[in-house]
Amino acid sequence: MYAAILAGGVGTRLWPRSRQSQPKQFSDIVGSGRTMIQATADRIAGLVAPNDLYVVTGLPYAALAAEQLPEVPTTQIIAEPSGRNTGPAIGLACVHIRQRNPQAVVAFLHSDHVVLDPAAFRAALQQAEPAAQAGYIVTLGIEPTFAHTGYGYIKRGIPLEGLSQDSSTVYSVEQFLEKPDRTTAESFLEEGGYYWNGGIFVCRVDVMLEEFSRQLPELAAGLARIDAALARSRDAADPIFHATFNEVWPTLPSISIDHGIMEHAQNVATVPLDAGWNDVGSWDALEAILEQDESRNFVAKGGLLPLESHGNIVYTDKEVVALIGVENLVVVDTGDTLLIGDKQQMQKVKDVVEYLRSQGRSELL
């Protein structure tokens, strides 16, 4: 199995730790000692060889990716000249990997997700492999733990027989559903058979590129030109390839893989995933990821000295953070900035970022 790690985004929801100069996937957000993209690569070690690992990221971050994943051949760190959403990014990965193996099975992973149980994650990818070999695009269906309204959902269909040792582990997909309202989300959980769509999937590159041709012909034509240029070049560093790539890339439509491909793809399957998955959508997510310490606080980084203070999430470079009589705060300290917020309101970090942007304080973003 091959893998392609998507590492193109610059998340602002984990500001001030996630910055334009170092997006969250290149930071150690959970205090594990490894950055999120390193943890992503670690998670599939043993299942995917470093030599079969690809990274798609923005041009400004290619060096950072190469530095953090020295085991990945640098020609497999694919730099997008500009962000064109997940559709072109995945198409580009397919084009590169097909040079190696025209029917390669690839796991498409995000670089900024946390998985508490990597073994269960690898097991799900392995369960997806036979169906992917058989021509399915197999999404991982994340077992919902509550009625989240911030994710799309996958409604599973019937079990697909003969595609795994345990027939109940692979299902057809009846429908992809948009982010629901609260009531709808609750009904999904009550009814069962619905999963969060985490955007993680496994498929053959030729199957995916065929879907591009069928559903997004304009994008597919652009990818075909890139593909042809790559075939004529020595490698992805070849100037001949780059001339074509840089000419074609900006003309590609910016579209997500969900809207562009998945929702109307022909053979879609799903494998349930119950592995403590978390996309760390805001700082308060650390509460579900970190172990609570003996004082009932959550420390990702830094020395904590809590006095009658509980339920706080702390990420700092400080030797000592003294808390006195405070509860349910998020405290994030970087060199130049400090964020202190009510744990329930951390989605408003985007308003802070928006304000700083409006004030031209780009050095802080």
Next chain:
Amino acid sequence: MYAAILAGGVGTRLWPRSRQSQPKQFSDIVGSGRTMIQATADRIAGLVAPNDLYVVTGLPYAALAAEQLPEVPTTQIIAEPSGRNTGPAIGLACVHIRQRNPQAVVAFLHSDHVVLDPAAFRAALQQAEPAAQAGYIVTLGIEPTFAHTGYGYIKRGIPLEGLSQDSSTVYSVEQFLEKPDRTTAESFLEEGGYYWNGGIFVCRVDVMLEEFSRQLPELAAGLARIDAALARSRDAADPIFHATFNEVWPTLPSISIDHGIMEHAQNVATVPLDAGWNDVGSWDALEAILEQDESRNFVAKGGLLPLESHGNIVYTDKEVVALIGVENLVVVDTGDTLLIGDKQQMQKVKDVVEYLRSQGRSELL
């Protein structure tokens, strides 16, 4: 008029900004651009010439005092080899100043107080001067603004006639009262004629030294030896003086001026002071000192970006402190430490300091 600024203490109540390496009097706690001891000197400028200003501080801080008050002759920065409380400190200042003028009138000031109305403060000192000349020890009686239980009180007696242009500005002192309980403090305010004892007073050096002889003969004998050594020396830097000083000083009893002298002094008077006095006893005191900004927060230092956050007191070196949905916090950031606390519980800073001391983290104190 002469002045002696007492700058010997190492306050822990404003940790982590007040540190052993730089006690609060040598820090700019209120964000005025001047340290507290500088603000103390500024406050009496025009009333006391720099050449008539003395500072009594601990040996480790003499260089800091000289650096921050370059206008004060270095021989007038008096370094105590060890802390012996306010009694010996004031006695030492008297001994030094009497070399210049045996009947000098001296204002004894603390280096770590804030006064919002310096003109009113100077006026009170000026009102105290004739009574001090006449042989009184004149304490400033701070008009209480609420029933504080953390200060001693001064009960005023009758107006002293003929000692000021306005006869109502100088009163005899009927009694010095220990820190009262809540009910007693409230009765003081209701009854009227009670003042907070801020430990600020004006007197002649010979009057004070006479009180030492009368009430603390052992201490007075030690001071007399220091006095004699100083008289024989060229100046306070003379090694002959230092030999005696270093021999005598550690033998002096450690006692406060309040208990040792003031409570039983013969001629004590008081001048009311209504000048926005504040001894910055804990971080929440900044609320009474700083102007509230348009977001209803109190910023001593650092850039603040508050989102639905009010009533917070912030002292940091950060370009941006983003607050989201938090109220009535104190936030103090230094390089290595961060303090976040509920404004109502800031007296517990001493518990944090105590804990760090018990853990041997003296580098953080």
